[in-house]
Amino acid sequence: MDNLYIPDLATLEQIQEETPSIRTLTLALDRPRTFNCQPGQFIEFTVFGQGEFPVSVAGVSDAQRGRFQVTIQRAGKVTKEVFQLQPGAKLGVRGPFGNGFPLEKMQGQDVWLISGGVGLAALWYLLAQLQEQRGRWGQLKLLYGARSPQDIIYQDALRALGRDQAGPQVLLTVDSAANGWSGRVGFVSQLLPDSGLDPGKSVAVVCGPGPMMKATTAALRKLGLAEERILLSMERRMQCGMGACGHCMVGSKRVCLDGPVFPLAEISNLLEEKF
Numbered sequence: 001m002d003n004l005y006i007p008d009l010a011t012l013e014q015i016q017e018e019t020p021s022i023r024t025l026t027l028a029l030d031r032p033r034t035f036n037c038q039p040g041q042f043i044e045f046t047v048f049g050q051g052e053f054p055v056s057v058a059g060v061s062d063a064q065r066g067r068f069q070v071t072i073q074r075a076g077k078v079t080k081e082v083f084q085l086q087p088g089a090k091l092g093v094r095g096p097f098g099n100g101f102p103l104e105k106m107q108g109q110d111v112w113l114i115s116g117g118v119g120l121a122a123l124w125y126l127l128a129q130l131q132e133q134r135g136r137w138g139q140l141k142l143l144y145g146a147r148s149p150q151d152i153i154y155q156d157a158l159r160a161l162g163r164d165q166a167g168p169q170v171l172l173t174v175d176s177a178a179n180g181w182s183g184r185v186g187f188v189s190q191l192l193p194d195s196g197l198d199p200g201k202s203v204a205v206v207c208g209p210g211p212m213m214k215a216t217t218a219a220l221r222k223l224g225l226a227e228e229r230i231l232l233s234m235e236r237r238m239q240c241g242m243g244a245c246g247h248c249m250v251g252s253k254r255v256c257l258d259g260p261v262f263p264l265a266e267i268s269n270l271l272e273e274k275f
């Protein structure tokens with residue numbers, strides 16, 4: 001059995017600059033193995049000589065050849081090194097880890113994907129899967145909030161989705177806008193009251209910064225959506241990424257192993273700051 005603490009080598013094939021502080025990397029595993037990844041799972045990403053951090057898998061472009069995407073925001077010590085990397089760089093990959101989104105819970109339901117900032121990356125592969133299996137769900141909506149128009153990631157893909165009659169309805173908003181932005185201004189949670197969500201047949205999937213998740217869950221509760229129908233993709237500081245070290249515990253839950261996806265009903269009472 002492979003030692004799960006030893007990263008597989010991967011090559012950085014492509015870089016897409018999303019914003020000045022966020023880039024999407026396409027990686028290919030050097031020793032090809034099928035990259036079995038469920039939407040919502042994450043990898044541990046090593047920049048050799050610097051360290052390791054967890055990052056959501058944002059897309060899988062070729063599972064058989066182990067080729068996939070991650071979208072990384074510059075946050076601190078290790079993620080800042082990602083912005084020095086050039087195509088051809090060698091990196092380390094452990095995983096995928098975590099539970100992923102329960103697609104069976106979404107069967108036949110309207111699915112609202114609600115994200116803020118780089119949190120959209122954690123929902124991006126899910127959105128691709130939902131679209132691929134379009135007949136299994138009811139309405140699909142993507143609600144996305146960024147700080148400013150310049151901070152919106154996946155801009156070309158979002159524009160294409162907006163034009164696609166068969167695609168999800170896309171609602172964008174920014175916290176603040178300068179001249180030239182004619183779209184919505186305000187927090188993503190403020191889009192919910194008029195979004196047409198039917199609490200009897202909807203599942204909401206939420207990922208973003210803490211305050212955004214808190215405001216969004218409050219707005220969803222207000223609309224009458226049950227806590228079992230609110231799925232949160234959680235972030236915590238991690239080390240092993242696979243349930244062994246206890247670093248990522250929230251109450252009795254290990255975010256890396258029991259999560260990172262939790263129904264609000266399962267986690268709301270365990271959070272230090274309650275949602």
Ligand SMILES: Cc1cc2nc3c(=O)[nH]c(=O)nc-3n(C[C@H](O)[C@H](O)[C@H](O)COP(=O)(O)OP(=O)(O)OC[C@H]3O[C@@H](n4cnc5c(N)ncnc54)[C@H](O)[C@@H]3O)c2cc1C
Pocket residue numbers: 042051053054055056057071072073074075076077078079080118121122234235236237238260
């Ligand atoms: C399951 C999971 C999925 C993630 N997916 C993504 C993703 O798709 N894209 C992305 O850009 N980031 C993602 N993150 C967050 C990413 O792991 C952190 O930004 C990264 O660990 C920061 O490392 P650093 O050494 O650069 O920062 P540090 O120097 O260690 O810290 C810099 C700042 O970031 C904060 N921070 C550090 N780790 C975390 C964390 N795990 N969660 C929240 N804040 C943190 C610190 O409190 C500090 O304020 C994810 C985290 C988890 C747990």
Ligand code: FES
Pocket residue numbers: 237238239240241242243244245246247248249254255256257
């Ligand atoms: S990071 Fe080690 S138990 Fe979760």
